[in-house]
Amino acid sequence: MNPQKPMRRRPWALGVVIFLGLILSGGGYAAATQTFEAEFGSPEQVEEGRKLFLANCASCHGTNGEGAIGGPSLIGVGAASVDFQVGTGRMPGQASGPQLYKKPVQFTEEQIAAMAAYVASLAPGPAIPPEEYLRTDGDPTHGGELFRINCAMCHNAVGAGGALTEGKFAPALDGVTEKHIYEAMVTGPQNMPVFNDANLTPEDKKDIITYLKYVEENGSVGGFELGSIGPVAEGLFTWIFGLGFIIAITVWLGAKAN
């Protein structure tokens, strides 16, 4: 039995180990930074966002986004919130009131992305949803059921919107982009409650978006929609046109021929 040759550390071995270690950690760091930047924006973008924030938002939301008189704190609201509020024109707010309205968008997409990156850098929050959940190839039947249970009480069964208390309202959902619908669910803008991923999974949200887009494209199967707002509009239509027709006929029946 030959005794094993004792392990000998060669002089250059240490160098190799250090070299490999540096490559691994450096490469790993670089890779991590890249994913970080892809998710949260590059330092330049964040800096650009901070400048835009200071110029346009800080008077209400505070110079560090901590909130002030007139505006809530933005710490932890995430990029999705900024993308929704600024991307639909609700922010910057025009006037205080029960509710902020949708209006023409005030910033370019790059500027919105920069502000979103800045706000996301303050604290973790909901991110801008990935493309795969914004396609409309989900299950509209399941989406419709979830919509009726979770959303229809405010937004109407086909997303025509509806009234809330003291001047607030749930807006109509036709023409809202898939991304903004998703972001609204995940962030709960204004008085809308939050529907996080434990409540409605990203797949569920995709199904809801599919349902809304299906309804928007296919319209009503039951004739005139009259705004899809139900018995008030339908009743008014019947009173004016149905009864009007009957009265006109009655007058004609009773009139003498000339």
Next chain:
Amino acid sequence: MSEVQKYDSGSATNIERPISDPGIEPHRVRMTDKSEKHAKTAERQISFMFLVSIVGAIIAVWGFVAFPIVGGDLSATRNNAFWMGIGMALSLLGIGFGAVHWAKTLMPDNEVSESRHPARSSDEARAKAIEIVKLADGESGFTRRKLIRRTLYGALAFFPIPAVVIFGDLGPQVGDTLKHTMWRAGTRLTKDPTGIPIKASEVTIGSVFHVIPEGLKDLEEHKLEEKAKAAVLLVRVNPGELKEDPEKANWSYDGIVAYSKICTHVGCPVALYEQHTHHLLCPCHQSTFDLADHCKVVFGPAARPLPQLPIAVDDEGYLVAQSDFLEPIGPSFWDIRK
């Protein structure tokens, strides 16, 4: 005989200044009677309306054939119903309008007056009627035989009583079903419609979950009745914003509260929740509840707060009910406090 009695019973006319009979209006000669050309036009109009009716019937048949109702395609029904309806309406209206137009323009339009006969019978007829009643009374002895008459009154009074008793007992007994729901101590709160149990950690601040009790999804019968009673809205608010009654302080869990979704007014599902005002609005009659203050009524016709479901967290972190609701859910009823 006073002057009033000259008039029919029921006509309380002021006889001092009676309205004079205006007589028949002067006859106006129609254009169709005066000119053959107008009569021809009217004739063509009437025939046109009858032709419209024929076309309408054809449209209805065409619509039925051209837009068949395809199973599963709801939009097919729309065109089918639309053209059938338009066609049948034209068909019937064409006949109706044509007939009326015919009567008004071409059929004779002589005004005729016919007097009503008086409503009061002649004195002879009245005397005869009284005679018949008296004769019947005498022959039957209705007035004379008191015992028979009174027992007959009694029998008629008692006769409807069985019906009253039977109607009062129609349908299943409500029993105490209005006062209890499926919730028991330890029943997990699950998501509607999937039945997936909810962890307290999943209910972030501002979240709303629409909740059904565990096991409801698998019920074989009375599923909708049980759901209509047990439906719950689960919300988490910032614990500092809750105004809690010290007696009910342990009914919530770290800002998570659960309330019956059934309005105490007439039972609509109340689920329009506003995240910042904590208002819960019923869409039917605008009753508004303050969720942060034990769902006190702040507006509208509801008379009492939404019942709160006391909740806790089990060993695995899932939300469970501490018990059933401690008061009846939904609209108030006669003996609600018993």
